[in-house]
Amino acid sequence: MEGNTAWLLTSAALVLLMTPGLAFFYGGMVRSKSVLNMLMMCFGAIGLVGVLWVVYGYSMSYGTDVAGLFGNPFEYLGASGLMTAEGDPTAGTVDIAFQAMFAVITVALIAGAVADRMRFGAWLLFGGLWATLVYFPVAHWVWGDGGWIGEMGALDFAGGTAVHINAGAAALGLVLVLGKRVGWPREPMKPHNLPFVMLGAGLLWFGWFGFNAGSAYAADGVAGVAFLNTFTATCAAMLAWLFVERLRDGKGTSLGAASGVVAGLVAITPACAYVDTWGALAIGAVAGILCALAVGLKYRLGYDDSLDVVGVHLVGGLVGTVLLGFVATTNVGTDGADGLFYGGGAGQLWTQVISAVAVLIYSAVVAAILGLIIKVTMKGGRVSAEEEVAGIDEAEHAETAYDFAGGRGGRPASVDTSVVSGNSRKLEETKS
Template sequence: MLTSAALVLLMVPGLALFYGGQAHSKSVLNMMMMVFSTFATVGVLWVIVGYSVAFGDNTLGGWFGNPAQYFMLSSLLSESVQTDGLPDVAFAAFQAMFAILTVGLIAGAVANRMKFNSWMVFSLLWALLVYFPIAHWVFDLDAGWIASGLGAVDFAGGTAVHINAGTAALVLALILGKRKGWPNDSPRPHNLTLVMLGAGMLWFGWFGFNAGSAAVAGYAASYAFLNTVVATCTAICGWLIIEQVRDGKPTSLGAASGIVAGLVAITPACAAVTPLGAMAIGFIAGLACAFGVGLKYRFGFDDAFDVVGVHLIGGLVGTLLIGFFAWDGSPAGAGGVFYGGGWGQLGIQAVAALAVIVYSGILTAVIALLVKATMGLRIESEAESVGIDESEHAEVGYDYSGMTSGRTVSGNGAGTTATATPLATKTEA
């Protein structure tokens, strides 16, 4: 469990690289800071009250756990506090990484234009009021109404993590508004090498995310690990096929996005389907998400790095397809339409997904509007033009000041002066 927790932690810098490479060169530091800042906000809040809200005894009819039950995790610190031989503090550490990563996912939708301090406050409130309660519904197998009452299958967080974050990203992007000049003058990714590296780190860390959710190194973890491999492979195929047919060329950004789409879709289903079912889910997710990223142009919402197109749509694909591909011989034990289980599981999966979308959408809107009314959400137009790295952090991702090439001469004779011309100026020209 500790190894799995460390793998999930690695996904946070992986996500920072994945988003940072897609950002404008004047925004890369801010984008990475928004992701890394969730350690400072959500990580601290998790210890104080987050674990209690997510895994405490039902309060208010099961909407969330008792906030005081595990306050500051003090009641977990005895060596005797274990569940089936697993120290509860290890499980708390593992689930902390889920909370941190989920909030970080939202940042990709609002790149280049959100005040950093406002993002910090938003992330605190969103974790407390949205993620922790939904985590209680989905991950608390004894008390959560989605997991134990409804009977939905979500092995590692298709609803609590991806549908949840994707919905929040859509709402926050709508309230924040479009980037200056978007879509006609939207910047291209400044460093696709970072994007590919980030995607690889996410894939590596995702084995902790999915296999680790078994909570023990055994059959279920091995089963989830294998399905996580094959679903991601076929998702890459699906995305690149769409690009080849639609655009004439497969791209590295498409391959990286296909990796994430496959990982997202198999997250809820990794212990519920056969490897053949996992391959089908991954391929369908690659196709669906490749089409889905274009919805922002059709409907006019500026989701900068396709959090909606990949995480919301990919999460929905994986969650709903469990209703078709679930095999009752799997560790999850549910049966879908294709394996004689009937249509009941599909209906259950749809209810779980819809409940998360409605709750996350409404609460995210309330939080965003509250922060907007008190602190403001968006940086000034001039700051957006200069670059959010400089305006929000007084830093730049790439310093060209020491690199010069050529000299321009002004004046004549004894009064001649030489002025260095920065390489950056020539490159931009």
């Protein structure tokens, strides 16, 4: 029992590290004038969701079921009755700590979609409301006792629906309301620091072993299966993404490798303890290919998902969740189900599809509604066109990441006001 508790606490620390890792992954992908804001959005999610979680979030997710929709938010209010030193890792403070990290990173994932333009205060308001109305109830649907998705028999070992489809759908709903960045897609908006991106991907990969293997709640063979499948699928996804780039663009890129890593991690998350090696390889390869293709959809469909949260997390989460209906197997010794390719029929596939679509629609709709409310009440929820062009770091935090000019606060060189004025008019036209 003590060994299981030690493993779960270690896993909780690994999952917490994923959010700073995500901050660097996203931070390297934005332009230099936006990197501090992106780091702050991720770190802000830690503080905000961490407080909400211990006050009522855990209770809404894992409290006594209310009609299959959410847990009683008052049952463990302020972690009452759970602040114990019990050795059982599925109860008390150990479970609260582990699951807190999932709630934190799910909100932080959405930040990448609204990079460069959303006010920090508006982001915190959105994050708190979305966590309350969407993440906490959906976590109950999937993992809470009596939650309707879990009762239906859907498989989600570590968060394909509750985390990745949930966050990816919210990102889509929010960006449709918030609007496009000034100059997108006409102007190039390249990553400013690819080593940051690679560092972030490495930290995410490292922390993800706690995310997936820790979800076994024991230092046992199930954790070993989840650990190995997490590694295997991620390797396959990275190679698959690079293969697509090679065929399409002629060269594989570091950004592609890092993105492939994250796509593989996302896709294997719901499936990591329910598939064998061949299933893990298949999920990783399919995710690498489809996510590499999906990130280009925003240009065709016209939604400005800054850092491809939809293309990687929504699509990757759908891949892993739905493919479980084909490649899940009980041969690995876990309490799962057999998919279509392992003699289980189409029943599990249908269950997986229903759970994925339900979470997608609910999260996207609520995120869009929250975005509209914030847009009306908080000056559009985004910085002005002038502030966006000059840099959201300076506008929202009075800081810049790099001292280009060597002057006060490292303020960048002056902005061409004619360009700003022109962009302002274009933004107003877009809003109208």
